[in-house]
Each structure stands twice: as structure tokens, then as C-alpha cells.
Amino acid sequence: MIGFIAFSVRRAWQGFWRNAVMSFAATATMILMLLLLSGFWVLQSGLNATLQFVEQKVEVVADVRGSASLDQVNALAAEVRALPEVASVEFVDPEAALARFRARLAEQGREDITQYLDRNPLQGSLEVKLRDAAVFGTVVDVLRNRTDVVSGVKEIQKLVDDVLAITGVLRTAGVIVILLVGLTVLFIIVNTIRLAVVARAEEIEIMRLVGASDGFIRWPFVFEGALVGLIGAGVTLGLLALVAPSLGRLMFDVFTVLPLEFGTLARDLAILVLGAGLGLGVFGSWVSVRSYLIR
Amino acid sequence: MTVAPQRPPSIVGNGPAVHAPRQAPPPHPARSVWARILGRPTGSTGDRPLVVMRHVSKVYPNGKVALREVDLGIPEGDFVFLVGPSGAGKSTLIKLLIRDEIATSGDVILDGQNLARIKRRAVPKVRRRIGIVFQDYKLLPQRTVWENVAFALEVTATPSRLIRPAVDRVLAVVGLTGQARQLPATLSGGEQQRTAIARALVHDPRLIIADEPTGNLDPLISWEILQLLLRINELGVTVLMATHNADVVTALRRRVVALEEGRIARDQVGGAYHRED
Incomplete structure (x- = not known):
């Protein structure tokens, strides 16, 4: 088992570097998409804080x-x-x-x-x-x-009802936008990883023909997807950390009255980016390799 | 395992020829293939069937009939040429043997195992008993000769201490010890094909299936590859070679199975590429 994992990780690492162009394309897509997702997440958090603030006023x-x-x-x-x-x-x-x-x-x-x-x-x-x-x-x-x-x-009953109706609509809209962005990100990343896997269709075919079991074909690609996800998430978080001070200042200016805690937001964002990167990488590879294994 | 054809095997003609009634019986029925499979006393009685196909038909989902009622037996240690025009069903027959496809009807039995009945997860183990060689070599361009051969063992959970001696041994068999560190692109076509043969051999397979292995090679190099396959056959490995190379087939006078429109039109031991009337 340890040998198998070591094999898969080693092959994932080799695969990543041997197909550097496709790997970097997938990682770059991952970074862009995670940045997009983070941006929407920050907006959504700001919106939520605003709504909370408005509701508290009532x-x-x-x-x-x-x-x-x-x-x-x-x-x-x-x-x-x-x-x-x-x-x-x-x-x-x-x-x-x-x-x-x-x-x-x-x-x-x-x-x-x-x-x-x-x-x-x-x-x-x-x-x-x-x-x-x-x-x-x-x-x-x-x-x-x-x-x-x-x-x-x-x-004020009517006023409260109106405010609640508006904030409810805005919250739902925010969730829908995040979901749509999330789906788009999922679609684009899965397709990019699929391209990276398709580029190695012959390698997969050779593996199948020499009698590699499904696990030996699948897991190196899944680990490679995880690698793309982790590197993508790492770079994304690095970029976010770079812009965090100016972003924080902007948010303080705009949302100065809001009960928005920057520390909590940063933590949530880190979890979101890491989780989404890893999850999308693994999911994308799994789905892409699957189509080659089902025969 | 016993093979029970529905009609008695003919000593004179080959069973499959019955499915092509307009064809004259083969002129060189040195010995019945079915008799050999069934262990009938017609020569080497110890032969054991490695491949048995019984009434095998293959219809693809688009309705194309690739094989019709094919009966074929290949005893262990045989060397068989599979010939026929493009689209005759050679590739489908090979795909059935490596279980890349499953027969629509009939049985494909490899080394006693019915390939239609084995579980999907058992397929890789079946494939490890077969070595496959292609016209386009199918080598990984970023790996050296040695790594290409070792790859077949690495991806099949072979302990690393066993990989080195096994790879060195097969590279010696195919005569590529000196080129072990080279990338495929720096090799000649013949050397690339020998690398592919080494990779096919490294699992110590019972059967080598070569699909047009000389299709991209000039005549001299083709002979070199043929010599190599014959040598491997002498080591006891059964060889099934699909080819369009008439010179080689006719010159070697081995068993020839000719496919036409999905049927076995001729199954002849010591045959030529073309029918000799």
C-alpha cells in the first residue's frame, strides 16, 4: 500500500513536470478561477455584513x-x-x-x-x-x-418586513451568483485537466495494454490533479496575501461601520481556496481518467 | 477444458472453411488445427490450446459486423500469421483477444479463461499474460528505452528489485543493451520496434500479439523483426502476427489464417500469403 502511494506520488510528480506546458496551463487556470471565486466570496461576505448591519438597525x-x-x-x-x-x-x-x-x-x-x-x-x-x-x-x-x-x-412592522424582504432577495442572489461562479469554475477547471489527461491518452492506453490495474492508472492522475490544485491554491493565497493590506484598507473605508472581521474572513478564504483547489483538482482528474477506464 | 465444436472436426479441411462454402478447401492441410487443439493424434499430441475462439461474432454498436462465426484455435507454442485486407476483421480479432472488446456472441477463451465471463478487475491480469506490439510502436517519447520497458513492470506493481534484472534481460534478448539510455526519437524504426517487443516480453507472456509490426519498416529491417519474433517463438512463446507483408508470410511457410469480410476464409499450416490454387 505504501509502495503504491509512493509510486503514485512519484508518477504524479513526474507527470506534472514531463508535461509541464499542460500542467502550467491547468495551474494557471486554477489560479485565475480561484481568484475569481475569492473575489466573489469577499463581495458576498461584504454584502452579508451589510445586510446584518441593516437588520441590526431595525x-x-x-x-x-x-x-x-x-x-x-x-x-x-x-x-x-x-x-x-x-x-x-x-x-x-x-x-x-x-x-x-x-x-x-x-x-x-x-x-x-x-x-x-x-x-x-x-x-x-x-x-x-x-x-x-x-x-x-x-x-x-x-x-x-x-x-x-x-x-x-x-x-415599523412594515418597514421591517420590507427590509427583510430586500435583504432576503440580496442574500439569495448572492448565493446564486456564488453557485454560478462556482459551477463555471468547476466546468473550466475540469475541462482544463481533461485536456491535460487527453494529452496523455497514449500513456493511459499503454498502461491499459500492459495490464496496469485501474488504480495504477487512476491514482497518479488524481495525485497530479491534487498537485495542480495545491499549487494553484498556494499561489492564489500568496497573491491574496499580497493584496490583503490594500484590500483591507479599502474595505475599512467602504465598510467602516460593518461588523466585518478581517481575520475571520481571511481564515474562511484560506479554507475556501485550499478546499476548492484540492477538491477541483482531484475531482477533475478523477472524472477525466474515468472515461478512459470504463470499457 | 474441452472444446466441443458442433460438427466433427475434419481431418482434411479446416473447420472454419465450412463457413465459407464457396471457397475451395485449402490445398495444404498439413494437419488439422482442431485436431491439434483436441489432442487428436495428428502430430504433436502434447499441444495445449492457448487461444480458442468458438462461433465468435462481433457486431459494433453502429451495426457494422466485424466478425462472423469465427472458429479459431491456437495451440501453445504456435506461430500464426493473420492476414487479410484492411477491414477484414484482423484488428477486431486482436481486440477480442486482449479483451479491449467483448464478442457479441460466441466464446473467446484464453489460456482456459472465457474472456466474456471474467470480471473487469481481472482484465489487467489477463493482459499481463499477453504481450502486444503495434505498427506505431506506442513508446513514451520522454522516457528512455530502459524506462519504456520498465514502465510495463512499474505500472503492474512489480517490486522494484525485480524490475532491473528483468529489463536488462529482455533488452539483451532484443539486442538493445547498448541503447538502453537513449530516447525513442534517437532510435531507428527497427530499434523502436525492438524496444516495443522488449516491453511486450518483459512480463514473460504466454502470447505475443503483433499487429502489423513491420508496417512502418523497410524490408531488411522487417526481416530483422521477423527473425526476432521467430526466436521468441522458439523460446516457447506463442506468436500471433497480423500482417500485410506478403513476402515474409510466403517465405516462412508458417500457419496462415486469412480473414475476409469477418470470416476465416483460409486456415492453413505452411501457407502462403495469397491463396495458392
Whole structure:
């Protein structure tokens, strides 16, 4: 068994270098395709992070009556916080609301119009963050029932539904695009490896005629495909590492507010590239040699 | 294993000739091939059939009938020329023997094994008992003579310590010891074909099948290859050689099996290339 593996690996290595042109063509195709796949993966991750961010923004906002005491508000906040679907509850009192409003005006470079007011016109509010934007549960009902404290709950159900519908479509589209790109990559790589195998059809025929068993014909090619995949993945990861700093800066600029962890992304990408390279190389060779073995 | 033809074997004519009734019986029926296979007392009784084909027909999926009801027996140690025009079925017959194709009907038996019944994974072992030589040599251009011959052993799980002596021995048999380190492209056609013969021999096969081995060679070199095959035959290896080389066939007066339109038109021991009426 060890002898067989050693034989296959040695033959794979020889085969790779003896047919250098085809091997390099297959490896170059592999690198290009893996880069394409990585690019789409990064885009998809960015899109996902964006959607997650948008979804996190969605919350239930209840306006608090000016007549309600702080104790009442705190009691209601505690009650809502205890609900299983709620992630957090924050009470924004009128002063904080005014400060936030002023800050937003300043951000937009507009004049602070509130300085002309003799009193704060803003109400306090309870801002509820949900664990899952799709699950409201009883939050809205609980808030609406406390009419002594709450003057109204913002009609955000529809907004939430719309946002969820859009993010759902975008997520599905992202998955479909990745799948299509993946299929294209699979098709191109399998065909390139097939070309490399076809170029050695005579060698396979000789092996068959001198009585080589299927394993002795197949495995060297499979190892060779794995070699193409590994080298392709290695070079791809090297290239990605080269562009990573500038790519990271770009992503920080674009997605500065996003909960995107570059370390996790890099790890996922490494696994994806290595797995796809190895898998495609092995699969491509296996399929290509198969057509010569079935007689 | 016994061979039981449906009609009694003729001592005079060869069985297969019955399938071509318009043909006159062969003029040199030195001894019946079937009798030899069945061990009938007509000469060397110890002969043992290595190849038996019984009522073998081959129809390809496109409807082309390549062989029709072929009966053929080749005893161990025989030297047989397979002749006939292109498209007569020679290549199909060879493909059936190396089990590259399976007969549509009838039995192809090699060394007691029915090739239609063996499992796919047993096919490589069958092929190791056959050495095959082609018109176009089929050598790997990036490997030396030595490596080309060793290749046949490497890919059949031969322990490496056995490969070197075996390769050296067959290269000596075919007279290529001095060219062992050369690449095929630097060799003459005759040397390339001798390399291919060495590769066919290295498994110590029972049967050598040569498909037009002299097709690409000039007459002098063709004779050299023939001499080599005859020598190998003298060592006890059965040889089946498909050829268009009339001079060689007629001069050697060995057994000649002539195929025409998928039928055996003539099976004659000591025959010439063309029918001698």
C-alpha cells in the first residue's frame, strides 16, 4: 500500500513536470478561477455584513409620555427586557433625544434650529433591539397596552418586513451568483485537466495494454490533479496575501461601520481556496481518467 | 477444458472453411488445427490450446459486423500469421483477444479463461499474460528505452528489485543493451520496434500479439523483426502476427489464417500469403 502511494506520488510528480506546458496551463487556470471565486466570496461576505448591519438597525421604538414617571418607564423597560425575543432596551430621555437631534444637525452642517426654542419639544422613547428582526413576538403588544406610559409605537412592522424582504432577495442572489461562479469554475477547471489527461491518452492506453490495474492508472492522475490544485491554491493565497493590506484598507473605508472581521474572513478564504483547489483538482482528474477506464 | 465444436472436426479441411462454402478447401492441410487443439493424434499430441475462439461474432454498436462465426484455435507454442485486407476483421480479432472488446456472441477463451465471463478487475491480469506490439510502436517519447520497458513492470506493481534484472534481460534478448539510455526519437524504426517487443516480453507472456509490426519498416529491417519474433517463438512463446507483408508470410511457410469480410476464409499450416490454387 505504501509502495503504491509512493509510486503514485512519484508518477504524479513526474507527470506534472514531463508535461509541464499542460500542467502550467491547468495551474494557471486554477489560479485565475480561484481568484475569481475569492473575489466573489469577499463581495458576498461584504454584502452579508451589510445586510446584518441593516437588520441590526431595525428596532421597535415606543414614544414615552411626558407624564410618565421615570419609575414607570424603568418598570416597563424591565418588563420588555425580560421578553425572550428582545436583545436590549434603552431609554432615551427627552434631553438625550434633543442632544442626538443637535448632533445630527451638526453632522449635516446645518444650523442648530433648536437654539430658538424655549423648551424641549422632543419626547423620550424606549428603543428596543430585537434578537431576530423577523421575530417581534409580543413586544409591540406589551408596549401598546401600557397607554399610561406609551403614547404610541412607531409603525415599523412594515418597514421591517420590507427590509427583510430586500435583504432576503440580496442574500439569495448572492448565493446564486456564488453557485454560478462556482459551477463555471468547476466546468473550466475540469475541462482544463481533461485536456491535460487527453494529452496523455497514449500513456493511459499503454498502461491499459500492459495490464496496469485501474488504480495504477487512476491514482497518479488524481495525485497530479491534487498537485495542480495545491499549487494553484498556494499561489492564489500568496497573491491574496499580497493584496490583503490594500484590500483591507479599502474595505475599512467602504465598510467602516460593518461588523466585518478581517481575520475571520481571511481564515474562511484560506479554507475556501485550499478546499476548492484540492477538491477541483482531484475531482477533475478523477472524472477525466474515468472515461478512459470504463470499457 | 474441452472444446466441443458442433460438427466433427475434419481431418482434411479446416473447420472454419465450412463457413465459407464457396471457397475451395485449402490445398495444404498439413494437419488439422482442431485436431491439434483436441489432442487428436495428428502430430504433436502434447499441444495445449492457448487461444480458442468458438462461433465468435462481433457486431459494433453502429451495426457494422466485424466478425462472423469465427472458429479459431491456437495451440501453445504456435506461430500464426493473420492476414487479410484492411477491414477484414484482423484488428477486431486482436481486440477480442486482449479483451479491449467483448464478442457479441460466441466464446473467446484464453489460456482456459472465457474472456466474456471474467470480471473487469481481472482484465489487467489477463493482459499481463499477453504481450502486444503495434505498427506505431506506442513508446513514451520522454522516457528512455530502459524506462519504456520498465514502465510495463512499474505500472503492474512489480517490486522494484525485480524490475532491473528483468529489463536488462529482455533488452539483451532484443539486442538493445547498448541503447538502453537513449530516447525513442534517437532510435531507428527497427530499434523502436525492438524496444516495443522488449516491453511486450518483459512480463514473460504466454502470447505475443503483433499487429502489423513491420508496417512502418523497410524490408531488411522487417526481416530483422521477423527473425526476432521467430526466436521468441522458439523460446516457447506463442506468436500471433497480423500482417500485410506478403513476402515474409510466403517465405516462412508458417500457419496462415486469412480473414475476409469477418470470416476465416483460409486456415492453413505452411501457407502462403495469397491463396495458392
